[in-house]
Amino acid sequence: MGDQKSRVNVHSVLTQVSSRPSASDETYPLTRLDHAMGHHTIHVIFYYEKSPFGSFDMDPIRVTLSEVLSSYPPVTGRLTRDDAGNWAVKCNDAGVRVLRARVGITLDEWLRSADGNEERDLTVWEDMPEVPNTWSPFRIQAFSEAHHGQAITFPPFFKPPAPPDRKFSVNNSKSTSYLEAKLQKQTPSVKMSTATFKFSDSVVKQCLSEIHDKCPDASPFDLLAALFWIRVVHLKGPKHDDHTHSLSLCVDFRRLLQEPLPYGYFGNALNFSLLSLNEEEMDCSMLGRVAELVHCHVSGLKEEEFWATLHWLDLQKEEGGKYAPPFAMYGPEFTCVSMEHMIIGDQPVMYSMNFDSAKPVHVSCHVGNAEGEGLILVMPSAEAGLARTVMVTLPEEETAKLCEDQSILHLKPTMLLRSI
Template sequence: MTNHHKSRVNVHSKLTAVSSKPFGPGKTYPLSSLDHAMGLHRLHVIFYYGQSPFSAFDLDPLRVSLSEILSSYPKVTGRLNRDKVGNWEIKCNDAGLRILRAKVETTIDEWLRLAVGSEERDLTVWEDMPEDPNTWSPFLLQITDFEGGGVSFGLSCLHMLADPASVTLLFKSWIEAHHGQPITHSPSYDPLTNRGQPVPCTTNTKSSNYYANKANAQAPSVKMSTATFKFSNSVIKQCISGIHGEFPGATPFDLLTALFWTRVACLKAPKYDNKHSLSICLDFRGILQEPLPYGYFGNALHFSQLSVTEAELDCNCLGALAGLVHRHVLGIREEEIWSAIDWFESQKGEGGKYAAPFRMYGPELTCVSMEHMILGDESLMYAAMFDKETKPLHVTYHVGNVEGEGLIIVTASPEAGLARTVMVTLLEEEIDRLCEDQAIMQLKPTMLVSGGR
């Protein structure tokens, strides 16, 4: 996708990082049915640091540790290839990770406070996959230096190669290797099979029917913009206490999903059937009876739909709506996850070729939970510290090719406890109105790289 604004980010050099221990020719990793399903989307993760861990002219120490960690990530340094059937696989040829160096003539604090949502795209690489990707790097890293010593690391890849947890742990593993520490969550490439599945699978479930309907849904291509809202621990704690009477067990995700769902609904045209639907995206690594390793490298995402009436979406009943969200999330069972995977497998054509991908983020409003990235008191994205003084200031996630009603991503914040950051992608005119919404503004969020102003 091409940006039409004049970028303040100047890319001045390119290089390639290769594995310190070549993986060797001949090995391939086939992509799973869920990986193929994400084929229309790209994933972009940006880590902001107030102080660069290296001299602006000396990347060598980080390149050494990056080469070391890439030896454990052959999928990152390999290249896409079609197998005999026509399905995608990664050919492990040690071709390397493409790195871009860039500079922006503003401080990182000014950027986070004043940059608009569309500008943040320029901190990662947005490249469409070429027709022949055999020599194209599906993973790209952009390192951008800010005035005054700040730096951002923008990792981007095809979504069919990795989900948010995979990309986050790749970056965190690099930081651990840089410190000479053992990797906390080593990458796992075991095939996504029915691990400890308690009952036979079926494609006649809510999940499979939901995906079948989604495969046929259409959404117009429109210009979208993003706003980021950062809520403090004290505000979220107070809000949860405020809805305790309606629903006593609310989590930050329940609360913020309910809040933003109601506020976004106010920006949309009335529903002719009095029904509102929200697609909720969860990571299922920890949901399975036999959990996937946390370091599973690929896609472990499950989408499901929650539908409510106009009355249930009433903003005066936020606690009740939070309860509906909570019960829906808890109600996602392992059988539903496997039935969804079976449904994708059942769509294979002659010879076993996977069906063409469709838009997973949309066309209905979609909300992504990143609660799985918070383990105890530690959020994994903010544990990527070069030292005790260089914890990330902010971590942001973008999904490419989002269309339809929009996207809400609820993530951790650098502040510990219940603090959360919410990224919302909507039509440009809608995002500007959302940034002025009094129900949201009364919670005093910190606004970062927001809107199309």
């Protein structure tokens, strides 16, 4: 799209408050993981074939939103610092921003012609100012259940996980060794672009059957993480240092703990770990083997790794109890995020957001400030079964090459929001 004017026209900004005030003196401290990931933001976009706002009259929706916000007091609060200098949300009922915009083309035209960078205009994000006491860190959350008079399926749970009585050593933890190394790395500044690939249920099933002898328990995530890792390594060309290729794997831990966190946990339960393979293992013809290694790594992650990471973050505190400055979590290494936790039973949660009996036809998720070697998000898809959507963010030239990669095109993905 170059420097041409955005087709997203934001014409009004509203502030929506909750229908019932919260306790004005209540605060929610941000967790250790929240502080560590302070460089990053999350932007989720739901696409519907029919506008959930009817004739653009948002009044009925705003009434419902007010009710929902009453259950999420941190969303309507503002960021502040505690006595140690750490971030917390002050629940002062200041409200959440609601932005109204128009795009003068149809949904199909947008998905075919917009690129990943232009799509970010739909999130209309603004950087946090130096003094954030009047700045809203949240935009609209999904609230379709309440709009239809239904109970919230996964009610919010705000209490962060409490560590078990036993202690966890950081010395033998793979995750903490990896995070320690991250602190020493610099993230190169390059222009990034994004492309989206949608793989059908039948194609994913066929690919899993083809690698069954190598990895009989492979999940769609194992398969697609291995495929895109191999192809990106191939297009980047041979390495000239230690001939080792590394992939940072990000998984959600809320259901993997001995005392699982509720699905409605309103917080951060992500864990990053590193898988490294040599060039022989990354050979283009060994998809099944790489998928097996990804599967063994992810399924072998234990609760101890999660707690050891939190303990390590505590050890990085400055004198007085202030958390260390944030650093690049989604990078600088090539990073792959599993969103399999967003599928409960066989239902992808993000595609159950009903408006007037219509479900999203597509959901995008962007991670702010994901730089370095690149990022892959393996997400649920609108199609039932094993269908998956893969969003890839790479340096601009590499994105263009990946979109022409025959090993990926052979699987006949639907390509959306491709950067030009």
